[in-house]
Amino acid sequence: MIIAIDGPAAAGKGTLARRLAEHFGLELLDTGLLYRAVGLKTIRGGADPGDARAAVRAARALSPSDLEDTALRGEEAAQAASQVGAIGAVRAVMLDFQRTFAHTPPGAVIDGRDIGTEVCPDADVKIFVTARPEVRAERRLKELRARGVDAIHGRVLQDMKERDARDAKRDVAPLKPAEDAFVLDTGDLDADAAFAAALDFITSRNRRG
Numbered sequence: 252m253i254i255a256i257d258g259p260a261a262a263g264k265g266t267l268a269r270r271l272a273e274h275f276g277l278e279l280l281d282t283g284l285l286y287r288a289v290g291l292k293t294i295r296g297g298a299d300p301g302d303a304r305a306a307v308r309a310a311r312a313l314s315p316s317d318l319e320d321t322a323l324r325g326e327e328a329a330q331a332a333s334q335v336g337a338i339g340a341v342r343a344v345m346l347d348f349q350r351t352f353a354h355t356p357p358g359a360v361i362d363g364r365d366i367g368t369e370v371c372p373d374a375d376v377k378i379f380v381t382a383r384p385e386v387r388a389e390r391r392l393k394e395l396r397a398r399g400v401d402a403i404h405g406r407v408l409q410d411m412k413e414r415d416a417r418d419a420k421r422d423v424a425p426l427k428p429a430e431d432a433f434v435l436d437t438g439d440l441d442a443d444a445a446f447a448a449a450l451d452f453i454t455s456r457n458r459r460g
Contacts (some may be wrong), residue, residue, distance in 0.1 A: 252275065252277065252357070252358040252374070252375045253354070253358050253359060253371050253373070253375050253376070253433060254271055254272075254275070254277065254355050254358075254359070254360045254374065254375065254376040254377075254378070254453070255270075255302050255361055255363075255366035255367035255370070255374035255376065255377045255378070256268045256271070256360060256361065256362045256363070256366065256380060256431070257364055257365065257366050257367050257368070257377070257378070257379050257380070257428070257432070258364070258379055258426075259364075259381060259387065259395070259411075259414075259415050259418065259426060260329065260379050260387060260391065260415075261382075261387035261388070261390045261391040261394070261411070262359060262381050262382045262387055262437055262460050263267065263379045263380055263382070263390075263437040263440075263442065263445055264338060264362055264378075264380040265281060265283075265362055266442050267378070267380060267435075267442070267445055267446060267449055268281070268360045268361075268362035269438070270442075270446045271359075271446070271449060271450075271453075272307065272359070272360040274450070275360070276357065276423050277357060277358050277359050277360050277362060278355070278358070278359040279359065279360050279362070279364045280349065280352050280359055280360075281363075282345070282349055282361060282362060282363035282364075282366065282370070283325055283332060283362065283363060283364070283419075284318050284332075285313070285318070285345050285348070285349075286297065286332035286335055286336045286341075286345070287323040287328040287329065287331065287332040287336045288313055288317040288318055288320065288323060288328075288377040289306060289309045289310045289313060289331075289332070289341060289345075290306075290309075290330075290331025290332045290333075290335045291317075291320065291322060291327070291328045291330055291334060292309035292312065292317060293305050293306045293309040293315065293333055294327070296308070296309060299322065299334075300330075300331040300335050300383070301334045301335075301338075303338045303341075304336040305337070306334075306340075306341050307340045307341055307344065309335075309414045309423050310335070310340075310344040310345060311344055316338070317410065321359045323387065323438060324398070325400075326395070326410065327399075329414070330410065333414045333417050333418055334417075336364070336381070336418070336421075336424075337417065337418075337421040337422075338423070339422075340404050342365075342369075342423055342424060343384050344392060344440055346369075346370060349366075349370045349371075350365075350370060350371065353370070353371050353374075354453040358375075358442075360393070361374075364424070364426045365417060365424035365425075365426070367379070367428070367429035367431075368424065368427065368428075368429045369424040369431050372429070376381060376433075376452075376453050377428075377429045377431060377432035377433065378432060378433050378435055378449055378452070379428035379429070379432040379433070380437055380444060380445070381434065381435070381436055381437070381438075382436060382437045382438040383438050384408060384411055384415065385408065386437075386438045387411055388404060388407045388408035388411050391402070391407050391411065392404050392407050395407070404454035422443060427430040433449075433452045435448055435449060435452075
């Protein structure tokens with residue numbers, strides 16, 4: 252079984268993906284880390300993450316150890332990921348890896364932004380997790396402060412809105428729900444309620460199938 256989890260930053264898709272993977276005994280892939288790693292590798296190589304040639308070189312040189320860098324959870328990596336993710340050639344390099352991972356038995360839960368629309372349009376289950384920007388900014392602010400990062404709500408919200416716009420308007424694999432996706436708004440839900448709603452959807456879908 253392949254479960255595609257898509258949505259914008261801080262909507263809760265990562266937590267949901269982990270819980271679903273554990274529940275169904277599936278492998279988990281956070282594709283955001285792939286793009287964060289490419290973005291960070293590009294920057295550390297002395298180039299701008301919007302530089303297509305440099306970003307592609309970084310993507311081709313990516314190794315498993317790059318995904319273990321703690322800096323991938325920082326805002327610099329998040330913003331860089333959005334930039335390299337808009338480059339078609341970078342996405343092409345990442346695509347084969349993601350599809351191979353997803354189709355390796357017994358299946359996987361794939362967390363990203365274009366899984367249901369581009370990476371695995373044949374996924375058995377597609378869930379698009381979302382929430383209002385203000386709610387997501389507050390969640391991200393708490394995460395940052397918990398890590399000791401001195402962040403300001405207004406700046407976090409502005410960065411989030413800019414990233415949302417960039418992800419939604421990019422020519423390659425824009426952020427949007429797949430036509431057959433279950434749209435899960437977590438704005439007024441905690442992690443347990445979001446998991447329960449997703450599980451109900453999957454269960455009912457399997458029953459109909």
